[in-house]
Amino acid sequence: MTGRGPLELLANYRRGDFFLATAERTLLGRGVHTAVCDADEFALAERVRTTLRTAAPDHPPIAVGALPFHSDTATPGYVVVPAEAHLAGAAHPRAAWLPRRKVRTPVAIRPVPEPTRHLEAVASAVTALEERKLRKVVLARALDVEFDAPTQPEEILHNLVADNERGYTFAAALPGGGTLLGSSPELLLSRRGGTVVSHPHAGSAPRSADPTTDAKHAQALMSSRKDHLEHAVLTEAVVETLRPYCRRMTVPSRPTLVSTPTMWHLGTTITGELSDPDVTALHLAVALHPTPAICGTPTPSARQLVTELEEFDRGYYAGAVGWVDAKGDGEWTVSIRCAEVAAQSLRLYAGGGIVPESDPKAELEETTAKFATLLRAMGLPQE
Numbered sequence: 001m002t003g004r005g006p007l008e009l010l011a012n013y014r015r016g017d018f019f020l021a022t023a024e025r026t027l028l029g030r031g032v033h034t035a036v037c038d039a040d041e042f043a044l045a046e047r048v049r050t051t052l053r054t055a056a057p058d059h060p061p062i063a064v065g066a067l068p069f070h071s072d073t074a075t076p077g078y079v080v081v082p083a084e085a086h087l088a089g090a091a092h093p094r095a096a097w098l099p100r101r102k103v104r105t106p107v108a109i110r111p112v113p114e115p116t117r118h119l120e121a122v123a124s125a126v127t128a129l130e131e132r133k134l135r136k137v138v139l140a141r142a143l144d145v146e147f148d149a150p151t152q153p154e155e156i157l158h159n160l161v162a163d164n165e166r167g168y169t170f171a172a173a174l175p176g177g178g179t180l181l182g183s184s185p186e187l188l189l190s191r192r193g194g195t196v197v198s199h200p201h202a203g204s205a206p207r208s209a210d211p212t213t214d215a216k217h218a219q220a221l222m223s224s225r226k227d228h229l230e231h232a233v234l235t236e237a238v239v240e241t242l243r244p245y246c247r248r249m250t251v252p253s254r255p256t257l258v259s260t261p262t263m264w265h266l267g268t269t270i271t272g273e274l275s276d277p278d279v280t281a282l283h284l285a286v287a288l289h290p291t292p293a294i295c296g297t298p299t300p301s302a303r304q305l306v307t308e309l310e311e312f313d314r315g316y317y318a319g320a321v322g323w324v325d326a327k328g329d330g331e332w333t334v335s336i337r338c339a340e341v342a343a344q345s346l347r348l349y350a351g352g353g354i355v356p357e358s359d360p361k362a363e364l365e366e367t368t369a370k371f372a373t374l375l376r377a378m379g380l381p382q383e
């Protein structure tokens with residue numbers, strides 16, 4: 001496949017590969033030279049560094065993979081040095097003109113939990129925030145989609161890449177044989193040489209096909225106290241975690257508006273100059289994860305509340321997907337706007353940050369809007 005362009009890499013993707021398309025590059029990893037699987041994510045980062053440093057010259061000096069929301073033996077961090085790695089430039093703008101692929105119609109779609117249960121969970125979270133002195137918690141829900149024939153990750157990935165020009169669009173093989181498939185707007189961490197960048201997102205509003213309504217939603221988000229509060233909790237945590245690794249940091253005082261084809265968000269680009277050249281992109285991603293974008297603050301009690309209130313396991317949703325190379329450079333995106341794809345079914349996930357001012361109905365609508373990234377790529381109605 002050497003010398004192929006980004007669209008050829010996309011066309012070549014098949015179940016079991018690793019694929020990541022960003023605004024700058026397209027990466028395809030195939031096969032497994034060495035797999036590193038560890039429920040302890042710091043141990044995982046160390047083992048991956050050693051593997052890449054001591055590796056025989058016959059394999060690509062890059063490792064790719066996925067971190068779960070919460071690591072344990074059933075859902076460990078999983079990073080592989082692929083047998084083959086292919087790198088090309090950005091798939092866009094040409095990818096936007098690709099004809100869409102048809103995805104089979106599902107036989108059943110079931111919300112987990114029922115929407116009324118999610119409303120109750122958000123209301124309980126609001127009460128618990130006050131009682132337990134939490135500043136924020138992120139609650140998610142899922143959609144289980146069933147087919148009477150094999151799922152088509154290749155087709156869905158193709159449409160996700162075509163739809164999301166500025167997204168981090170990924171397909172990552174998981175240890176149990178499934179695939180995590182999605183297009184996230186959010187950069188957990190990138191490291192290039194001595195420079196680290198994080199672009200955390202919190203604060204959301206749906207896009208609208210009507211330009212006046214769309215602009216209104218954006219404006220309302222930019223002036224929403226509740227959303228700015230959610231966002232401030234997040235940037236503070238990211239800055240606090242990165243500071244010990246950096247000799248200099250640049251942190252804008254206000255977030256900016258970020259758009260995806262389906263959502264508006266508040267985002268802040270945080271940059272830093274590393275003081276320790278030995279710390280890899282994966283070490284930094286592991287240190288940051290889980291940020292309050294997908295868990296809450298303080299982390300341990302927010303994680304506990306998530307376990308109490310969500311009726312399903314997040315698996316690799318709200319984790320991270322990315323790559324790290326032998327120099328320690330790399331790029332990890334927050335694994336949201338995604339689905340875990342099995343043989344004949346898939347599970348879509350969407351969550352939102354809850355603060356004391358949150359309204360359950362608005363939170364339910366926000367998760368519905370966030371499902372649209374995947375539903376649209378599957379050719380399904382987005383309601």
Ligand SMILES: C=C(O[C@@H]1C=C(C(=O)O)C=C[C@H]1O)C(=O)O
Pocket residue numbers: 138140186200201202203204230265293294336337349350351352353354370
């Ligand atoms: C948790 C998700 O999204 C995150 C939560 C956001 C919010 O609460 O406003 C915004 C962007 C993401 O960081 C998701 O899409 O599932």
